[in-house]
Amino acid sequence: MKGLLSYVAKRLLWMLLTIWIVFTVSFVLMRSVPGNPFGGERNVPPAIERQLRARYNLDASPTQQYVEYLGNVVRGDLGWSYRLEDYSVNQVIAEGFPVSASLAIFALVFAIVLGVTAGVISAVYRGSVADAGMMAAAVMGIAVPNFVMASLAILLFVFGLNLFPAAGWGTLRQVALPAICLGLPVAAYIARLMRTGMLEMLTKEHVRTAYAKGLSKRAVIFKHVLPGAMLPVVSYLGPATARVLTGSLVLEKIFALPGMGSHFIYAATQRDYTLAMGMVLTYTVLLFVMNTLVDVSYAIIDPRVKLQ
Amino acid sequence: MPPEIRRGFVVFAGVVALGALIWAAQFKSIGPADLSFQNGTDPKTLDPHRATGQPESRILFSIFKGLLEMVPGGTPDPETGLQPLVPGPAVAKSYTVSDDGRVYQFQLRDDATWNDGVPINAHDFVWSWTRMLHPETACEYGFQLYALPFAEEYNKAIVAEGDRVEVELWDRNGESPGSEPNIQNFPRGTMVYGTLKQILKPEAPVIPDDASDDVADRINGDWQAEWVYVVDVAEFDDQGNVDWDQVTSTESFCQSVTSSATNDDVTQVHHVLVAFDKLGGVEAVDDLTLVVNLDDPLPYFPYLVAYYPTFPVPRHCIKEHGMPLWTKPENIVTNGPYQVGMRLLRDRVRMVKNPRYFDADNVSISVIDAMSTESANTALNMYETGQLDWITDPPTTLMETLRERDDFLSAPQLTVYFYRINTKRPPMDDPRVRRAIAMAIDRTQIVEQVTKAGQVPAYSLVPPGIAGYESPPGLEPDLQEAKQLLTEAGFPGGVGFPKVTILYNTQDTHRAIAEVIQQQLQNNLNIKLEIQNMEWGSYLDKVNQFDYDIARAGWVADYPDPNTFLDMWVTDGPQNSTGWSNPQFDQLIRDAAAEGRPDLRMKLLAEAESLWIQDMPVIPIYFYVSLNMVKPHVKGFAPTPQDVHPLQLLSLGDRASVAGKSAQAPAESALASSSPTTVAAQRSDGESP
Numbered sequence: 001m002k003g004l005l006s007y008v009a010k011r012l013l014w015m016l017l018t019i020w021i022v023f024t025v026s027f028v029l030m031r032s033v034p035g036n037p038f039g040g041e042r043n044v045p046p047a048i049e050r051q052l053r054a055r056y057n058l059d060a061s062p063t064q065q066y067v068e069y070l071g072n073v074v075r076g077d078l079g080w081s082y083r084l085e086d087y088s089v090n091q092v093i094a095e096g097f098p099v100s101a102s103l104a105i106f107a108l109v110f111a112i113v114l115g116v117t118a119g120v121i122s123a124v125y126r127g128s129v130a131d132a133g134m135m136a137a138a139v140m141g142i143a144v145p146n147f148v149m150a151s152l153a154i155l156l157f158v159f160g161l162n163l164f165p166a167a168g169w170g171t172l173r174q175v176a177l178p179a180i181c182l183g184l185p186v187a188a189y190i191a192r193l194m195r196t197g198m199l200e201m202l203t204k205e206h207v208r209t210a211y212a213k214g215l216s217k218r219a220v221i222f223k224h225v226l227p228g229a230m231l232p233v234v235s236y237l238g239p240a241t242a243r244v245l246t247g248s249l250v251l252e253k254i255f256a257l258p259g260m261g262s263h264f265i266y267a268a269t270q271r272d273y274t275l276a277m278g279m280v281l282t283y284t285v286l287l288f289v290m291n292t293l294v295d296v297s298y299a300i301i302d303p304r305v306k307l308q
Numbered sequence: 309m310p311p312e313i314r315r316g317f318v319v320f321a322g323v324v325a326l327g328a329l330i331w332a333a334q335f336k337s338i339g340p341a342d343l344s345f346q347n348g349t350d351p352k353t354l355d356p357h358r359a360t361g362q363p364e365s366r367i368l369f370s371i372f373k374g375l376l377e378m379v380p381g382g383t384p385d386p387e388t389g390l391q392p393l394v395p396g397p398a399v400a401k402s403y404t405v406s407d408d409g410r411v412y413q414f415q416l417r418d419d420a421t422w423n424d425g426v427p428i429n430a431h432d433f434v435w436s437w438t439r440m441l442h443p444e445t446a447c448e449y450g451f452q453l454y455a456l457p458f459a460e461e462y463n464k465a466i467v468a469e470g471d472r473v474e475v476e477l478w479d480r481n482g483e484s485p486g487s488e489p490n491i492q493n494f495p496r497g498t499m500v501y502g503t504l505k506q507i508l509k510p511e512a513p514v515i516p517d518d519a520s521d522d523v524a525d526r527i528n529g530d531w532q533a534e535w536v537y538v539v540d541v542a543e544f545d546d547q548g549n550v551d552w553d554q555v556t557s558t559e560s561f562c563q564s565v566t567s568s569a570t571n572d573d574v575t576q577v578h579h580v581l582v583a584f585d586k587l588g589g590v591e592a593v594d595d596l597t598l599v600v601n602l603d604d605p606l607p608y609f610p611y612l613v614a615y616y617p618t619f620p621v622p623r624h625c626i627k628e629h630g631m632p633l634w635t636k637p638e639n640i641v642t643n644g645p646y647q648v649g650m651r652l653l654r655d656r657v658r659m660v661k662n663p664r665y666f667d668a669d670n671v672s673i674s675v676i677d678a679m680s681t682e683s684a685n686t687a688l689n690m691y692e693t694g695q696l697d698w699i700t701d702p703p704t705t706l707m708e709t710l711r712e713r714d715d716f717l718s719a720p721q722l723t724v725y726f727y728r729i730n731t732k733r734p735p736m737d738d739p740r741v742r743r744a745i746a747m748a749i750d751r752t753q754i755v756e757q758v759t760k761a762g763q764v765p766a767y768s769l770v771p772p773g774i775a776g777y778e779s780p781p782g783l784e785p786d787l788q789e790a791k792q793l794l795t796e797a798g799f800p801g802g803v804g805f806p807k808v809t810i811l812y813n814t815q816d817t818h819r820a821i822a823e824v825i826q827q828q829l830q831n832n833l834n835i836k837l838e839i840q841n842m843e844w845g846s847y848l849d850k851v852n853q854f855d856y857d858i859a860r861a862g863w864v865a866d867y868p869d870p871n872t873f874l875d876m877w878v879t880d881g882p883q884n885s886t887g888w889s890n891p892q893f894d895q896l897i898r899d900a901a902a903e904g905r906p907d908l909r910m911k912l913l914a915e916a917e918s919l920w921i922q923d924m925p926v927i928p929i930y931f932y933v934s935l936n937m938v939k940p941h942v943k944g945f946a947p948t949p950q951d952v953h954p955l956q957l958l959s960l961g962d963r964a965s966v967a968g969k970s971a972q973a974p975a976e977s978a979l980a981s982s983s984p985t986t987v988a989a990q991r992s993d994g995e996s997p
Contacts, residue, residue: 035845045882046525047465048446055444055491059526085353086635087653095653102332109329158693166689167681169655170335256681256690258654271845300317 004296011295015288022284023073023277027066030273037082037271056082056273073281079274083266089278096260097282099169103251103259104244106179111186111240116233118187119194123229124221126199134191141188146247150181150254167256178255182248186240190233197229204228231302238294242287338650341658341677342960343942345698346687350653350680354635356616357440357447362700362951365616367657367678370955371642373665374619375400375414375433375598376610378952385773385949390719392775392868393948395610399428399620399643399666400598409605409904414613416596422622422641423662430592436620438585444493444578449617452866455602455609455901456589458582467504467537467580472552474583475500475539475561478576485576486565493578495627501550501583502541505558510534520853533563537580550586605904611867645671645956654680659955672959688937697939704817707760715937719947720764722771722865723932724873727810727825727858728851731925732887735806736857740797742924746783747790748832749825755930758820766928769917770870773949777870777910780918782928787832794833802834809838811859813847818860821929851885862932868949870913871900877920888925939963 038044038052053059056079057068072079078089118138122131157163157177164177201207202225210220249261260279267276351364356372359365369378377398384391397403400414420428437456440447441463450463460466467473480490480497513531515524539561543554561577569576591599602609612618622634622641629639637648645667646659657678661671679696681687684703690696702710710716735741751765764772767782791801799805810826812818822839829835837858842850851859863883866872875881875897879889896916903909920926934951941961945953 033846034849035843036849044446044448045443045450045464046529047443048450048463049525050529051444052446054489055446080632083352084350084653085355085358086632092653105328105332109325154689158689166693166695167686168679168690168695170338172333172335175332252654253683254686256655256679256683256686258652258680262654262682269843269845297317297321301314303314 011292019281019284022280026277026280030276035271037273078278081272081275083270083272089274092263092275093278093282096263099257100248100259103179103248106175107183107244110179111183111190115187115190116194118191120198123195123198138188138191141184146181146185147250147254149184150251153177153181169257178251178257182244182251186243193232193236194229197232198225201225201228234298238291241290245286341675342673344677344679344696346681346696346700347678348701349682354640356619356621357445360448368616370646370659371644371648372616372619373398373644374613376614378614388720390949391946393952395614410602412600414598417666418596419666421664422643423647423664424641426624428620428643429595430598432620432623433598434585434590434592435623437590439494440617441584442493447617452612452617455604455606457603458584458587458589461582462584465581467582469504469506471504472583472587473502473504473539473580475580476578478578486569492630500541501544502539503552504537505540506538508536534567536560536562536574604901607906608867608869656680671956676955691937697942699937702935702937711761715940717936717938717947718933720773721932721934721951722868722949723862724766724771725862725929727927727929728861728886729858729925730854730856730887732854733857738797739923740793743783744790744793746924746927747786748829750785750828751930754821754824758824761935762933763930766930768921769928770873771931774868774870780914780921782921790833805835807838808857809840811840811842811850811856813844814841854887874913874916886925890919890923893919
């Protein structure tokens with residue numbers, strides 16, 4: 001337990017350092033690309049541009065801007081968005097995050113349930129038609145990009161079967177399609193990991209011993225094979241979370257979802273300095289925290305792993 | 309880790325996962341709207357003084373009302389049968405214009421109120437226009453009121469000795485001498501009025517030769533902040549009247565903290581500006597009478613006061629909440645047929661009927677959702693499955709199929725797609741070269757094979773369809789003449805023509821058009837062009853810094869008058885960006901502005917356009933058409949030249965009974981099938997590249 005706490009504390013320090021580096025690099029990069037946040041086809045008089053710069057503190061020296069901005073971020077104030085003028089960056093994130101999180105949760109749960117089930121079945125019935133079929137589907141699932149998947153899913157489920165609405169957010173039926181499209185590639189990967197893990201466990205001596213003791217197949221698989229075979233899947237959950245969080249950028253557009261992903265893209269192309277920074281930092285924290293959680297849980301469930 | 313903890317952890321993880329799933333499945337039900345339409349993206353803001361672009365305008369026209377509003381009227385265009393929109397009474401029930409066209413007197417309705425019940429009076433307009441023009445508001449449409457005396461000087465913060473000025477002391481809410489500024493320009497700090505006696509300027513800074521415009525502006529700005537303004541302060545009563553001749557004292561003011569701190573006699577201020585609202589440009593004679601005095605007799609002035617930047621904003625609400633908090637749905641106070649019900653980022657702005665609107669009886673639809681749906685394909689899917697009733701951006705790839713449908717409505721629009729030319733760079737500093745290129749481009753191929761929606765090839769600048777104006781003949785394609793011109797310019801058969809690049813902002817249609825033109829010029833004139841793609845921000849930078857050869861752009865009419873297309877090309881005009889300058893052209897534009905007789909004015913403008921065509925600083929490519937797909941049960945929707953569709957004019961028929969019928973209202977279906985210019989593609993101007 002002590003090791004765990006000190007590990008978490010160490011990770012926390014690393015996270016702060018990472019955030020600071022990410023902040024600094026983004027700050028420098030954003031200000032060195034051409035274009036400015038007030039650029040529009042209609043040029044504004046210099047007096048007005050000067051006022052705008054003053055409003056966003058862009059008239060200060062770069063060092064001064066950096067220090068003041070960093071101070072605000074440390075206090076948790078990400079500033080006002082340049083382009084969505086009626087919103088502060090905190091508000092944008094507060095509105096977008098629950099949507100992205102909700103979608104990610106559905107996609108992940110769907111991916112784990114489907115992936116694990118498929119993996120177990122193909123391992124247990126190794127060499128059968130079901131095994132071959134599912135593994136072929138898994139390869140497809142990994143290879144086909146999710147916007148293609150989404151288009152096919154819309155054709156089939158929206159226009160073919162009239163099961164789901166075409167796009168939008170606000171009901172369970174509206175979440176289903178994007179969550180499936182987002183979760184499928186992850187499910188495919190998990191299925192393959194699960195199958196490999198199962199096959200490896202099935203040859204282990206303690207499993208043979210269990211069979212020899214006369215335990216039923218079901219009991220052996222659930223008690224002695226599954227827990228060990230799950231370990232690679234648990235360790236994959238970190239990257240999987242990253243994948244569903246970042247992979248939703250495209251799907252948000254196709255399904256018109258009000259998540260965070262689209263802000264990320266627009267903030268960058270429209271030179272919305274504060275919003276872009278807010279997005280970069282949010283994703284950094286999110287990915288770091290999720291990876292740490294996965295590492296910690298991995299250490300808890302697998303006695304062989306020591307946290308360093 | 310002991311096994312109990314391990315087992316416990318697995319259970320714990322399961323519970324967390326279940327909890328997360330339950331949390332994720334919670335949705336706040338918001339109920340459906342009566343009408344949903346594709347608005348394209350989130351509005352940047354709901355502040356009429358800060359907004360630009362179509363998504364904002366669709367909402368602002370519905371939640372705010374100005375002196376006048378755009379309503380169908382006037383004679384339909386003889387060629388297309390298109391019904392124009394003209395300014396009709398709104399908050400002003402009537403207005404009169406003086407004979408010389410310079411004085412407008414608006415009579416306000418006595419029953420117009422904000423949606424919180426506070427009455428709207430003429431003073432609200434004076435206050436709103438002052439806020440719109442104030443440099444700190446940074447309204448992009450400030451120029452629309454430049455015909456008012458001192459409006460431009462006020463907006464650009466230009467003052468000269470002898471001007472009657474307003475001085476805003478450094479005492480806005482939360483400010484003390486030397487403190488950080490409060491960026492709330494309205495409500496203002498204490499105002500002092502007087503006559504500017506003298507400006508004491510420190511030595512002008514040396515601007516390095518290699519400094520960019522940005523840097524030069526900044527150095528100049530810093531220098532101007534150090535100026536000390538000596539003002540004869542005038543007497544000023546509670547009613548806001550200033551007696552300019554009654555000087556009470558002489559004081560010195562300065563914007564800079566350092567100068568005012570080091571010198572006790574100098575007071576720190578926010579601005580010293582011409583006293584726009586005290587100089588008679590716009591005056592509230594009484595609560596219900598607003599008088600506007602113009603420098604020039606603008607025949608299109610009524611259009612400007614029917615456009616949202618000049619709409620009134622709620623003074624009491626802005627004073628209470630400040631900017632930008634006043635635009636939050638829970639705070640905002642509006643005066644239009646609709647009010648803001650809710651605003652969900654990247655999702656929708658819900659508008660509900662405003663029961664206090666003076667004409668509420670004639671507003672038919674109760675709840676309207678402006679959906680932020682961006683993707684054209686997604687919007688079409690939603691339209692087809694009944695989630696949207698009106699889409700504003702049908703996908704180009706399906707244009708050939710869609711334009712055959714009865715619910716596809718399109719009409720010529722006052723918008724032009726063009727190629728800017730950097731006239732400072734050889735070889736295109738030679739008008740003969742520019743004319744040769746213009747004559748060698750086959751626009752018909754572009755509109756038929758690339759944009760495919762019935763756009764009209766453009767050879768002149770001003771789109772057809774403006775009443776009373778006819779463009780002079782443009783440079784029609786003529787290969788013989790083009791080759792001849794190129795030879796005269798010193799490039800016989802294209803030999804020796806230097807490398808020239810077409811710059812465009814990232815979008816498939818722009819690329820396709822550039823490629824077609826590249827091909828055409830290669831085949832027709834043996835000129836080799838390169839094409840370069842840039843993302844919007846970088847593209848704008850390049851164009852504004854004259855770091856390009858040819859750059860694509862578009863221009864949407866701000867008001868239905870040729871002037872909106874022509875006056876941008878005056879020497880050093882902010883949107884000129886071509887380096888082109890023709891004193892004769894400038895003079896014609898100035899003469900037209902001062903000309904009171906409409907016929908003569910149009911003639912002057914046509915003359916200016918013909919000069920422009922001769923010089924070809926810009927190559928027009930095509931005129932846009934508006935594109936909308938509207939479900940048959942939506943009544944009252946008609947294409948308009950400016951693609952403006954007031955929501956309060958729409959009503960809903962019975963969905964079921966019209967679902968089977970394919971015909972629209974007769975006028976619309978006639979337009980959709982008979983007009984040669986029915987369909988369009990890419991909407992890609994201004995702020996939405």
